Amino acid sequence: MTVVRMGYVAMSVHLQNCSPSQTMTHARFKKLFDRDAAIRKLERIARSNVTNCLRLLKHNIAHDIAFFRLSSKLIPLANHMDLKGWNYIKSIKKELNDIESFLAKYKMRIDFHPDHFVLLNSKKVDILNQSIITLKMHRNLLTGMGIHPKHRCVLHVGGAYDDRDKALEQFIYNWGFVPVDLQEMIMLENDDKSFTMNDTLYLCEKLAIPIVFDYHHHLAHNDNHNWQEHWDRVVSTWDNSPLPIKMHISSPRSSDDFRAHADYIDAKMFLKFLREINGSVSIIDCMIEAKKKDDALFRLMKQLKHEDDVEIIDGASFKIH
DNA sequence: CGTGGTCAAGCGGTA
């Protein structure tokens, strides 16, 4: 038996006017004559984003959802060079504290997935440094919300740079330049173009990083279709984590556009996967990555209800027998 | 008011 808890990404299609990713582009920022006023506007946007996050968290609790990925665009231009020295955390401290109080009352697993410009295996010092700055921002937000930062940020391995093996070794080399308090935040995910499950496991085992297995990516890109062979290794990377194992679930948009995410999750494919891992872990958190966000989660729960080996626990979790 | 074009970023593929 395995308990499955489902989560979704960043925003709800059911809540109106509740974006956590409002923004101001850098081009727009530069055009504004009064810099102080421009920064105040950035702060208003950031406050609105974090406030909307709290609304999302309340929505999640109302629907039994205990697993959620926060938007990485909460603070527009937070890590832009032109805004160096801007104390963005100070301007949203109250809103972050509100989230902290909420999370003290209602348990929820909160994650980030910094965007794919965070590259820890780049040979370019500027890109590595910019990545570190972005990770610091994520850490500031987590600690600001009272969330222990360990294993909260999912990253991809990075660029292949025409030589996957060298690129993997570069990751190991660069890892030494990443501050320990940022290292501990990180999980690594197999991607759909460059680094397979096997590549990613190599790094995860060597550097003691939990792996986030993405089943869809694996189907799109692998050097050994048989993921089951390595499943025990995946589970083992979570041995030293305070959090249960987690993975990513999405479905191909179409056979022609296989790598793109579909609106909803193919329940048959999901069940087939779960039946294979059933019993290998007592609990697993599954991040639903679908265009229709929380609606995809709700639809999936409805479909699973009819399965003989599925026992519904609440609105977003179930047991598979 | 609705909407096509624009914005950011770095990689990867093509010419």
Next chain:
DNA sequence: TACCGCTTGACCACG
């Protein structure tokens, strides 16, 4: 080497 598409939601200028 230079460009474009990818990806994402939001914003903006236009009609």
